[in-house]
Amino acid sequence: MSLMIVGSVAFDAIETPFGKTDKVVGGAATFAGLAASYLYDEVKLIGTVGGDFGKDNLNILTAKGIDIDGIEIVDDQKTFFWSGKYHVDMNSRDTLTTELNVLADFDPKIPSSYQDCEYLLLGNLMPQVQMAVLDRLETVPKLVVMDTMNYWMDVALEDLKTVLKRVDVLAINDGEARQLSGEYSMVKAAEKILQMGPSYLIIKKGEHGALLFGEGQIFSAPALPLADVFDPTGAGDSFAGGFIGYLAHVQSVNFHNMKNAIIYGSALASFCVEKFGTEKLQQLNKEEIAHRIEQFVALAKFEIK
Amino acid sequence: MSLMIVGSVAFDAIETPFGKTDKVVGGAATFAGLAASYLYDEVKLIGTVGGDFGKDNLNILTAKGIDIDGIEIVDDQKTFFWSGKYHVDMNSRDTLTTELNVLADFDPKIPSSYQDCEYLLLGNLMPQVQMAVLDRLETVPKLVVMDTMNYWMDVALEDLKTVLKRVDVLAINDGEARQLSGEYSMVKAAEKILQMGPSYLIIKKGEHGALLFGEGQIFSAPALPLADVFDPTGAGDSFAGGFIGYLAHVQSVNFHNMKNAIIYGSALASFCVEKFGTEKLQQLNKEEIAHRIEQFVALAKFEIK
Numbered sequence: 240m241s242l243m244i245v246g247s248v249a250f251d252a253i254e255t256p257f258g259k260t261d262k263v264v265g266g267a268a269t270f271a272g273l274a275a276s277y278l279y280d281e282v283k284l285i286g287t288v289g290g291d292f293g294k295d296n297l298n299i300l301t302a303k304g305i306d307i308d309g310i311e312i313v314d315d316q317k318t319f320f321w322s323g324k325y326h327v328d329m330n331s332r333d334t335l336t337t338e339l340n341v342l343a344d345f346d347p348k349i350p351s352s353y354q355d356c357e358y359l360l361l362g363n364l365m366p367q368v369q370m371a372v373l374d375r376l377e378t379v380p381k382l383v384v385m386d387t388m389n390y391w392m393d394v395a396l397e398d399l400k401t402v403l404k405r406v407d408v409l410a411i412n413d414g415e416a417r418q419l420s421g422e423y424s425m426v427k428a429a430e431k432i433l434q435m436g437p438s439y440l441i442i443k444k445g446e447h448g449a450l451l452f453g454e455g456q457i458f459s460a461p462a463l464p465l466a467d468v469f470d471p472t473g474a475g476d477s478f479a480g481g482f483i484g485y486l487a488h489v490q491s492v493n494f495h496n497m498k499n500a501i502i503y504g505s506a507l508a509s510f511c512v513e514k515f516g517t518e519k520l521q522q523l524n525k526e527e528i529a530h531r532i533e534q535f536v537a538l539a540k541f542e543i544k
Numbered sequence: 545m546s547l548m549i550v551g552s553v554a555f556d557a558i559e560t561p562f563g564k565t566d567k568v569v570g571g572a573a574t575f576a577g578l579a580a581s582y583l584y585d586e587v588k589l590i591g592t593v594g595g596d597f598g599k600d601n602l603n604i605l606t607a608k609g610i611d612i613d614g615i616e617i618v619d620d621q622k623t624f625f626w627s628g629k630y631h632v633d634m635n636s637r638d639t640l641t642t643e644l645n646v647l648a649d650f651d652p653k654i655p656s657s658y659q660d661c662e663y664l665l666l667g668n669l670m671p672q673v674q675m676a677v678l679d680r681l682e683t684v685p686k687l688v689v690m691d692t693m694n695y696w697m698d699v700a701l702e703d704l705k706t707v708l709k710r711v712d713v714l715a716i717n718d719g720e721a722r723q724l725s726g727e728y729s730m731v732k733a734a735e736k737i738l739q740m741g742p743s744y745l746i747i748k749k750g751e752h753g754a755l756l757f758g759e760g761q762i763f764s765a766p767a768l769p770l771a772d773v774f775d776p777t778g779a780g781d782s783f784a785g786g787f788i789g790y791l792a793h794v795q796s797v798n799f800h801n802m803k804n805a806i807i808y809g810s811a812l813a814s815f816c817v818e819k820f821g822t823e824k825l826q827q828l829n830k831e832e833i834a835h836r837i838e839q840f841v842a843l844a845k846f847e848i849k
Contacts (some may be wrong), residue, residue, distance in 0.1 A: 264545040447752035459766030
């Protein structure tokens with residue numbers, strides 16, 4: 240039994256109103272893997288990096304017990320590189336550079352030791368790559384969670400819709416839900432998207448929390464109001480990693496557990512943004528996480544008799 | 545003992561993507577009064593209308609047991625008129641017309657029968673008028689809630705800050721909190737605003753719910769996701785009316801009760817937007833409200849062991 244996470248492993252260079260970084264380790268699989276590693280022991284990554292990535296950087300993952308047998312190292316190529324600059328509101332950003340590099344020809348290979356995968360997170364990647372992973376698994380996982388973004392709706396909508404038919408949970412933001420469904424109201428958007436394949440839809444709203452739709456129910460999760468958000472990069476991936484990591488931990492998929500999973504995902508995302516890149520996610524401990532979960536409970540709790 | 549609500553009583557003409565209205569009854573005091581009337585019996589309004597307002601329109605208020613002795617009718621003037629057009633996102637709108645009319649010289653008079661006021665809602669109005677009401681009350685109310693808007697921060701900031709020193713709860717939206725505090729983070733904005741006078745700050749975030757700051761705590765309330773929002777006009781006022789109406793009902797002001805008050809306010813606001821103008825708020829019953837409160841409980845509830 241294991242949790243498999245597919246996604247980019249990258250270098251990011253980030254500028255925010257609070258400062259800027261040189262190339263630091265990033266990527267959807269990195270953030271999601273680190274987040275999940277605090278909740279579940281058997282986390283296995285699928286991805287690819289160039290010869291420039293270096294052992295030290297891979298150690299960031301292995302230090303958390305994450306299996307990197309599925310990360311292909313292509314020595315004569317460079318690692319995927321993204322750089323961006325966040326605006327003062329931290330919700331919008333300009334992409335300065337996107338160098339696909341090794342990701343351009345990424346053909347995911349699944350080690351035989353990964354075939355015990357029960358929980359699968361398809362991190363934000365080209366839909367065809369997400370599909371290839373599904374095709375190459377010998378057993379259909381117990382739960383498939385898919386993250387994606389507006390870019391793929393623009394350039395690969397049909398592929399994306401094909402993958403959607405095979406996933407259980409889709410996690411996107413509110414703008415993406417509107418784009419995918421053509422509906423402004425989240426209720427109507429969810430109705431349409433749940434007819435496209437997934438049984439559950441998560442709407443990520445950043446500082447406004449998240450919504451979960453499924454089983455005819457709706458759950459609204461708060462976001463923890465933070466005094467300082469240093470770097471939002473990877474928050475969505477950390478959310479997804481925490482979400483599926485919690486479900487792998489409890490080994491039971493239903494609306495009740497998914498609500499808790501969203502709170503865990505939100506907690507991991509709230510840590511992620513407190514420092515640049517993966518810095519904070521490298522140094523967490525279980526007590527900090529438990530304390531933050533208590534903050535979420537206090538934040539949302541009310542009792543009407 | 546009574547709940548006094550000060551604010552505009554108006555005619556609105558509204559256009560949304562779902563349709564448009566001729567002049568319908570609106571105004572902050574109207575929406576807040578109607579909302580509060582479902583939770584508390586002794587609701588008393590302070591406001592002014594012109595000779596054109598008509599008895600039928602006043603009956604909308606009296607039908608709910610609302611005391612209108614404090615609504616001054618100026619026969620030879622016209623009622624405040626606002627018209628606006630909402631964009632497709634329903635969060636932004638263009639004001640087409642603002643005719644202050646009778647509101648231009650509004651000098652609030654407090655009937656002696658209103659001097660038993662324990663709960664006071666200063667609805668969105670010129671800060672000098674809000675101040676006059678506070679000055680003319682013989683006893684300081686148990687709770688003063690103030691609603692305001694960015695317009696008054698632009699044109700009467702010093703007056704607004706003077707009133708703020710005398711209120712217990714300020715209710716504004718996130719953009720207004722940023723403007724008033726000069727801080728982007730809601731946590732930092734709240735810290736600054738709570739130093740300006742109020743003991744509690746409510747941040748209204750529309751479809752994203754509301755935040756309550758005070759007593760060193762934070763509460764995040766969800767908004768009910770709705771399939772259709774027909775007309776957002778008056779939602780903030782209905783929220784404020786439901787909020788203070790609940791507190792007047794339970795006769796106890798603390799963070800715990802304020803959380804519930806925010807849920808009641810959110811529930812009343814969620815009804816308000818389902819029809820044009822005050823239509824829905826005129827025809828509610830207690831069972832519907834109780835059912836909606838249950839929806840809010842289900843929406844926000846999670847249990848982490």
